[in-house]
Amino acid sequence: MSKADAVAAILWIGVTLYAVFGGADFGAGMWDLLAGRGERGERARALIDRSIAPVWEANHVWLIFVLVVLWTAFPPAFSAVMTTLYIPLALAALGIVLRGSGFAFRHALPGPVRGPATRVFGVSSLLTPFFMGTVVGAIASGEVPADGGGDPTSSWTGVFPLVTGALFVATSAYLAAVFLVRDAGAAGDRDLQRYFARRTLAAAVVAGAAALGGIFALHSDARFVYDGLTSDGVPLVILSGICGLGALALLARGITRGLRPLAVGAVVAVIWGFFVAQYPYMVPESLTIEDAAGASATLTEVIVVFLVAGVVCLPSLGLLYVLSQRRALE
Amino acid sequence: MPDFTFPLADAGSNLLAARYQMGFTLGFHIVLASFGVAFPAVMLIAEYRGRRSGDEDALRLARRWSKAVAVLFAVGAVSGTVLSFEFGLLWPGMMNRFGDAFGIAFAIEGIFFFLEAIFIAIYIYGWKRLPGWAHFWSGVPIAISGIGGALSVIAANAWMNTPDGFSVGADGRVADVRPLDVIFNTSTFHEFVHMWVAAYLVTGFLVASVYAVAMLRGRRDRYHRLGFLIPFTVAAIAAPVQIVVGDFAARDVFEDQPAKFAAMECVYESGDDQAEHLGGICTDGEVKGSISIPGGDSLLAGFSTGTDVTGLDSIAADDQPPTPTTIHLAFDAMVGLGFAMIALAGWFAVAWRRKRDLPATPWFLRASAAAGAAAVLALECGWMVTEIGRQPWIVHGFMRVEDAVTPAQGIWWVFAFTLLIYVGLGLMAGVVLRGMARRWREAEVAEPELEAPYSPPPTRAPEAAP
Numbered sequence: 001m002s003k004a005d006a007v008a009a010i011l012w013i014g015v016t017l018y019a020v021f022g023g024a025d026f027g028a029g030m031w032d033l034l035a036g037r038g039e040r041g042e043r044a045r046a047l048i049d050r051s052i053a054p055v056w057e058a059n060h061v062w063l064i065f066v067l068v069v070l071w072t073a074f075p076p077a078f079s080a081v082m083t084t085l086y087i088p089l090a091l092a093a094l095g096i097v098l099r100g101s102g103f104a105f106r107h108a109l110p111g112p113v114r115g116p117a118t119r120v121f122g123v124s125s126l127l128t129p130f131f132m133g134t135v136v137g138a139i140a141s142g143e144v145p146a147d148g149g150g151d152p153t154s155s156w157t158g159v160f161p162l163v164t165g166a167l168f169v170a171t172s173a174y175l176a177a178v179f180l181v182r183d184a185g186a187a188g189d190r191d192l193q194r195y196f197a198r199r200t201l202a203a204a205v206v207a208g209a210a211a212l213g214g215i216f217a218l219h220s221d222a223r224f225v226y227d228g229l230t231s232d233g234v235p236l237v238i239l240s241g242i243c244g245l246g247a248l249a250l251l252a253r254g255i256t257r258g259l260r261p262l263a264v265g266a267v268v269a270v271i272w273g274f275f276v277a278q279y280p281y282m283v284p285e286s287l288t289i290e291d292a293a294g295a296s297a298t299l300t301e302v303i304v305v306f307l308v309a310g311v312v313c314l315p316s317l318g319l320l321y322v323l324s325q326r327r328a329l330e
Numbered sequence: 331m332p333d334f335t336f337p338l339a340d341a342g343s344n345l346l347a348a349r350y351q352m353g354f355t356l357g358f359h360i361v362l363a364s365f366g367v368a369f370p371a372v373m374l375i376a377e378y379r380g381r382r383s384g385d386e387d388a389l390r391l392a393r394r395w396s397k398a399v400a401v402l403f404a405v406g407a408v409s410g411t412v413l414s415f416e417f418g419l420l421w422p423g424m425m426n427r428f429g430d431a432f433g434i435a436f437a438i439e440g441i442f443f444f445l446e447a448i449f450i451a452i453y454i455y456g457w458k459r460l461p462g463w464a465h466f467w468s469g470v471p472i473a474i475s476g477i478g479g480a481l482s483v484i485a486a487n488a489w490m491n492t493p494d495g496f497s498v499g500a501d502g503r504v505a506d507v508r509p510l511d512v513i514f515n516t517s518t519f520h521e522f523v524h525m526w527v528a529a530y531l532v533t534g535f536l537v538a539s540v541y542a543v544a545m546l547r548g549r550r551d552r553y554h555r556l557g558f559l560i561p562f563t564v565a566a567i568a569a570p571v572q573i574v575v576g577d578f579a580a581r582d583v584f585e586d587q588p589a590k591f592a593a594m595e596c597v598y599e600s601g602d603d604q605a606e607h608l609g610g611i612c613t614d615g616e617v618k619g620s621i622s623i624p625g626g627d628s629l630l631a632g633f634s635t636g637t638d639v640t641g642l643d644s645i646a647a648d649d650q651p652p653t654p655t656t657i658h659l660a661f662d663a664m665v666g667l668g669f670a671m672i673a674l675a676g677w678f679a680v681a682w683r684r685k686r687d688l689p690a691t692p693w694f695l696r697a698s699a700a701a702g703a704a705a706v707l708a709l710e711c712g713w714m715v716t717e718i719g720r721q722p723w724i725v726h727g728f729m730r731v732e733d734a735v736t737p738a739q740g741i742w743w744v745f746a747f748t749l750l751i752y753v754g755l756g757l758m759a760g761v762v763l764r765g766m767a768r769r770w771r772e773a774e775v776a777e778p779e780l781e782a783p784y785s786p787p788p789t790r791a792p793e794a795a796p
Contacts, residue, residue: 020501060411061444067414068440071425074435075503079426086738093415097751100408104401105758117758148422149737222421255591294430295507309441316448316471323455 001156003300004293007073008282010306012275016268017080018062023168025059027176028052029125030169031199032118040195041313044180045118047192049215051183052103060096062241073302076146077292078238078284083148085138088156095128111156129172130165130311139283140274141222146286160221163214170207171267177203178263200263211270224284228277231305236276240269270317331349339490342727345732347741348420353717355412364709366446367480367526369399369531370472372561377466379560385554391560393457394770396482398763400450401471405433405759407447420741423734424724431496432725435780445475480529481522485796488517492586492718492726516586520579521716521795528712529573531671534565539702542695549771555688562698565705566675573668577630583719584631585610587726590719593654594661595618595627600641603627609662609724612654617645629640633738651721656714659768664711674701694706 001009028048035041035048052059071078082089102121106114135157138144143155155161162267177200184192218226229237245264278284282292293299373395380389414436418425424432427593449471456465489495496504541558578752584591591597596612597604604627610620625635632638642650651657674697681689688694724734 005355016787061408061440061447064411064414064443065440066438067418068433071429072437073430075429078418078429079422082425083422083736084740086419086736089415090419090744093412093419094751096411097408098756100411101405101755101758105762150401152738245711258442272639295504297507297509298430298434298504301434301509305437305441308446312441313444313448316452320448320452320455322450322458 002290003229004073007069007293007299007302008289009275010302011066011069011073012061012272014066018059018066019171020264021059022062023129023172024175024179025052026099026125026169027131027172027174027203028180029103031172031176031180032195033126034121037103040191043192044195045159047180047184047187047189049189051180053142057323060100063096069302073294073299074282074287074292075103075294076140077287080144080146080148080150080283081139081289082134084144084150084155085135087152088134088138088142091124092128092131092135095124095131099124099128099166103145120191126169133165133168134161134196136168137161137174137222140164140218140225140278142224142285144283144286145161146283146291158221160214160217163210167207167214170203170210174200174207175263175267181256182260184235193256197256198253200259201248203252208244222284225274225277226271228279229273232279233273233277236269236273240266240273243269282322335341336666344739344741345735347733347745349731351741351745352416352420353694353714354745355751356717357418357713357747358756359406359409359413359682359707360533361706362402362409363480363483364529364532365399365402365536366406367476368564369395369402369530369537370469370476371530371538372533372564373399374466374469374473375555375564377469381463384557386457387556388560390553391557394766395432396450396454396457396469397766400454400758401444401762401766403450405755407443410443411676418735419738421724421731421734422736424729427503427729428493428725431493431507431512432489434507434509435482435489437487438513439479439486442475442479442482446472446479449475473524477526480526481518482513484522484525485513485515487716488521489513489515490724491521491590491720492517498728510563517582519636520582524572524712527575528567528705528709530568531565531572532702532709534561534563534568535671535698535705536561536702538562538565539699542698545565546692546699553713558688558698560661563779565671565701566678569668569671569675573672576665576668580630584639587719589645589649589651590657590715591631592640592642592645593651594652594715596658597639597641598643600639600644602636604631604637604639604641606630607658609659612658627713633683651719653718653721657719660711660714660718662690664708664715667708667711668702671701671708674698684777696775716747762769 001320003144012084032045032048035044067078070081102119102124104118105119138158138161139157141158143161144150174175177196180196181193181200181316184190184196215226218229243262247259247262247266250256250262280288280290282289331648348522373392376388376395377392379385380387380392384617449468451470453465453472456468460468489512492515493685494515495508495513498505499505515578538558541554541561543557544554580591580594583594593612595604596607596610596617598612598615598617603625605622605624606629607617607620607622607627610622628635628637642654675688681687681694687708722730722732
């Protein structure tokens with residue numbers, strides 16, 4: 001494995017963490033949007049608030065991490081993607097602005113402003129992962145030329161990018177529901193636990209359908225990635241399937257123990273399946289990891305920074321976690 | 331072939347829109363970033379005082395300020411995310427060729443940003459979960475990572491002004507990167523210290539201005555006095571320091587960035603014995619309508635009226651900053667506001683020495699209320715000098731802005747839309763912070779359970795339940 005491959009793997013770790021934690025955050029926003037007005041809806045909202053309040057911004061640090069590593073370690077890839085897919089990327093950025101401020105404001109201010117702020121938070125939680133999905137789908141289907149400047153509209157409005165957008169939405173909702181099932185259990189609210197278990201199931205069905213549709217679209221629109229997924233990527237695809245079905249089996253029996261690792265495992269396996277399927281490309285069929293890689297010393301620096309970040313940030317996150325589980329001192 | 335100049339004019343207009351868009355979003359973010367750097371320190375000073383002398387008012391201030399810190403940090407994180415998108419969306423040419431040098435400092439910033447986010451959450455959770463001094467210490471990493479993050483981002487900006495630590499390969503891409511030289515280029519130190527102190531000025535005067543207004547409205551209890559005194563003292567100490575730091579920074583610019591310095595001081599003809607022009611318009615090779623101090627500019631730049639200063643005439647027309655008047659006036663405004671803030675700090679210092687109290691006249695509080703806005707204005711003016719003064723370069727001497735800008739059209743629309751959203755956001759942030767303040771006032775005795783981003787769930791009081 002070359003140094004550039006190692007940095008690409010670091011980038012992919014960032015993508016994975018963002019997809020899982022950022023995705024769960026987006027999904028929580030969607031469930032918030034769909035929770036309705038009744039007493040149970042309000043209870044669901046309160047649980048969502050409790051679950052994401054301590055971590056909601058920390059989760060989105062991963063997006064900045066991905067962007068910074070991409071432009072620092074693979075400058076031509078960053079520029080090629082940005083000059084082709086600027087429309088969905090700008091819309092995703094807009095969604096992030098509205099979502100973040102909607103959450104901050106509805107959280108900090110009760111009263112009449114809460115309603116609109118909540119809706120802005122919910123709708124942008126839905127649209128942001130959709131546009132990010134279209135970006136990933138467009139990259140996978142080879143719509144981004146090496147020098148950038150690909151078609152600004154047709155590049156991301158094909159079947160595969162749109163299906164990928166839908167898949168991102170469904171997966172985010174699925175992950176969020178799984179986390180919320182656990183949190184409802186921890187809060188001792190059996191009713192809400194069943195409420196989110198049903199939603200996990202619904203999201204799983206939609207995500208499964210989108211994934212199946214994605215495979216067909218992949219076959220016609222993104223042949224390179226399809227071939228990779230059905231050869232080198234097969235073990236990961238199978239692993240994802242086993243995890244996903246296992247999670248469904250647990251849900252059907254009303255068991256919540258082990259649900260989170262299985263659900264997260266299903267998503268992570270697909271993400272790394274794509275990494276394997278794309279290899280050796282950073283941007284399929286236009287830029288390989290080696291071609292896109294920046295200066296050698298910069299790659300070393302990114303690896304060092306990543307290791308330092310792990311050493312410094314993981315214990316801090318652990319402290320936050322311990323503290324958030326601890327009862328208040330009186 | 332029809333000889334249309336239309337597309338060319340359009341490309342130029344697109345560049346201008348991209349520059350406005352970048353300038354506006356940066357100008358918005360820098361205020362929030364200043365809070366991120368300095369507000370945690372002000373909050374910790376309050377907590378230190380509270381714990382040291384059992385001062386309940388100081389502890390109450392620290393507790394409330396920590397929630398304002400969280401709101402401002404959250405909005406700042408969002409506006410910072412927008413900036414990282416914009417580097418690619420607006421300036422893909424620069425990122426393509428120089429991303430692996432420009433990004434080096436940014437990669438490090440990620441660590442500090444992450445740490446700051448985590449420890450703000452720990453600090454807020456810790457109010458009820460960590461005992462006494464342990465809670466104070468849990469806040470110290472917030473202040474430290476704010477400083478580290480500022481250093482990293484400033485290093486990236488300084489690199490654009492005085493790029494170092496790389497060579498350009500045959501393919502036009504960056505090669506032989508030396509990360510330490512990239513980070514610690516010649517402008518990093520002075521830009522960082524200047525911005526660091528500026529953050530304390532902006533935060534100190536802005537927070538103090540809130541309490542100055544409250545005192546003008548008659549809320550003159552000890553709590554409000556303390557809420558004024560802590561941030562005001564911080565800013566009052568920072569104000570004279572900033573003039574010294576700024577003086578050093580200007581001499582660095584004089585040595586390393588002659589075109590920017592010439593525009594700042596409106597120097598057209600190179601030579602010694604340059605006058606210092608205060609105000610005025612720089613046009614047609616001369617300054618009009620300024621108050622000029624003979625030899626002043628040379629004296630400030632090199633401690634002697636015999637100091638040679640490079641004028642705009644020695645710089646190729648293509649390489650000159652496009653709007654010297656803007657740069658010159660922004661520089662003068664920044665320095666003028668800086669001295670006004672020192673005068674205010676001096677007024678306070680004299681009164682405090684005499685009678686351990688604020689100056690009695692309401693004009694002091696009125697001036698203090700205005701000082702918050704003045705500090706922000708000075709901050710924006712300073713960044714206008716740095717950024718417009720770098721034009722027409724995006725990476726000084728290596729790449730021009732027109733070669734970096736995106737070919738995508740419609741940036742004016744994006745800019746108009748961004749203006750709309752950000753103005754809305756600014757208004758909302760104001761409403762949120764005012765709402766917090768109002769509810770704090772209403773609950774005089776019992777501390778209400780106020781929610782903030784990152785905060786633990788409120789324990790609902792029975793009467794609050796519907």
